[in-house]
Amino acid sequence: MVARPSGRKMQKLPECFGSATQEVLFVLALSFAQLLLQGPIGFITSNILRLQEILQIPDSQLAWLSASFSLAHGASFTIFGSISDSVGHKKLVITGLLGHSASLIAAGLIQNRNAFFVLRALSGVFCAGMISGALGLLGAIYSPGQRKNRAFAAFSTAPPLGFAFGTLLGGLLTEHLFIIFCIYGGICIALGGASYFIIPNVSFATRMQVRFDYYGSVAAMTAVALTTFGLTQGPSSDWAPYTYVCLIIGVLCLPAFLYIERQVQSPIVPPQSWTTPGFNVLLLCMFLGWGSYFCWNYYVSVFWLRVQHATPLEVGAYWVANGITGAFCTLIIGLILHLCPGHWVFGVSMVAFAIGPLLFAVQPARLTYFAMSLPAVIISTFGPDLSFAAASVFLTSNVPRRLQASAGSLLLTVMYLGGAIFVGLGGIIETSLKRKDELDALRAIFWFNMAVDLLALLVAVVWLRIPKTEEKQHLE
Secondary structure (H helix, E strand, O other), rough: OOOOOOOOOOHOOOOOOHHHHHHHHHHHHHHHHHHHHHHHHHHHHHHHHHHHHHHEEEEEOOHHHHHHHHHHHHHHHHHHHHHHHHHHHHHHHHHHHHHHHHHHHHHHHHOOHHHHHHHHHHHHHHHHHHHHHHHHHHHHOOOOOOOHHHHHHHHHHHHHHHHHHHHHHHHOOOHHHHHHHHHHHHHHHHHHHHHHOOOOOOOOOOOOOOOHHHHHHHHHHHHHHHHHHHHHHOOOHHHHHHHHHHHHHHHHHHHHHHHHHHHHEEEEEEEEHHOOOOHHHHHHHHHHHHHHHHHHHHHHHHHHHHOOOOOHHHHHHHHHHHHHHHHHHHHHHHHOOOOOOOHHHHHHHHHHHHHHHHHHHOOOOOOHHHHHHHHHHHHHHHHHHHHHHHHHHHHHHHHOHHHHHHHHHHHHHHHHHHHHHHHHHHHHHHHHHOOOOOHHHHHHHHHHHHHHHHHHHHHHHHHHHOOOOOOOOOOO
C-alpha cells in the first residue's frame, strides 16, 4: 500500500536548516534586524522638539525628520525586490545591516541638519534592502502553512517592540541622543557579522540570471521620489516653483516607467504580481491604511509634546503600550490566519486604523493619558500589525517563489510611500490651520486620517477577498 502524502509534511523543519536551533536563530536574527530599523524612528519620535532645537530645524522642515526616511525607504523598495531575487537574499540582508550601521554612526557624529536628513534617507535605502532580502528569505524557505505564519508573526512582532523601546530609550537618554545612534550602529555591525553564519545559503533552481532593469529602476525611483518630495515640501515652502517642477517631472516619469516595463525582458515589477487576484485592491487598502497611520503616529507625538506639553520621557512611556500590544497581536496572527478568511482579519485592521484618529480628534487638550490616549494607542496598533502579517502571508502564498521578494517589496513600497505622502498632506492641513489654532489644526488632521481609514475599510469590505491560508506547495 502506498502511503498518501500527509498535509503536515510541509510543516517539518525546512531542509536548509541543520537543526531547530538554527531555525530559531535565523528568525530571531531577521526579527532583531527589524527592531534595529525601528529603534531610531522611536528616538526621533519622542525627541521631535529636542532635535528641532539641537539641529535648528525650522517648523517648515520639521516633518522631514520622519519623511526623509519614509520617502527613501519606500522609493528604494521598487528596485530592491529585483536585486534581491537576482543577487541573493542573504547578501542583501547583510549589506543592508552594514549600510544602516554606517548611516547611524555618521548621524551620531555629524550633528548637522542637512546631513542628518541625508543620512536618515540613506538609512531608509539600506533598510529597504535589508527588509527585501528578509522577506525573500522567509517567503522562499517556508511553504504556506502554520510554520510560515508563525515565522512571519515573529518577524512582524519586532517593529512595534523596536519602536516602543526606541521611544522610551530616547526619552530616558534625551541628553545623549546622538550617542544612542552610534550604539545602535555598532549593534548592527555585530548582527551583520552573526547573520553571515546564521542565515543559510539558499539557492533555487527556478531563479534565473537576468539583466537588471536599470532604465526602469531610474524612472521608478525618480517618479516616486520627486512626486512625493513635491507633495511633502510644497506646503512648507508656500509651493515654491521648485516644488511644481518636482511634481511635474515625477508625474511624467510614471508613464515613462510603464512604457519601459513593457519593453524589457525582466521588469522590476513582475507582470504576475498584477494578475494575482485581489492584489491591486490589497495595495490600495495598504496605501490608505498605512499612509494614514504614519501621519497619525507623527502628529500624535506632536499633540503630546506641543498641546499637552509632555516631556520626551513621557512620550516614550506613552508609546510603550504600542510595543506590548503589537507583540501580542502579531503572535496571535499566526494562529488565526488559517482559521478564518484573511479579509476578515484585514477588515478588523482597517477598523483599528480608524479608531485611533477618532479618539484623538475628540480628545480635550488637558485630558489624562489613560482616558483616551491609551485606548487609542492600544486599538490602533492592531491596524498595522494585523494588516501587514495578513498581507505578507497572502502575497507570498500566491506569487511564484522566485518572485516573492519582488512582490513583498512592492507591498512595502506602497506602505512607506503612503506614509511620506500622507505626512505631507497632514502638513498642508497643519500649515493652513495652525495660524488660527494649533489644536484645531491637529484635530483636522486626525479627522482626515479617520476619513481615509474608513475609505480603506469600505474598499476592503466590498472588493477584497482573501481565503484562509492553507498548507500547500509553493507556486513555481
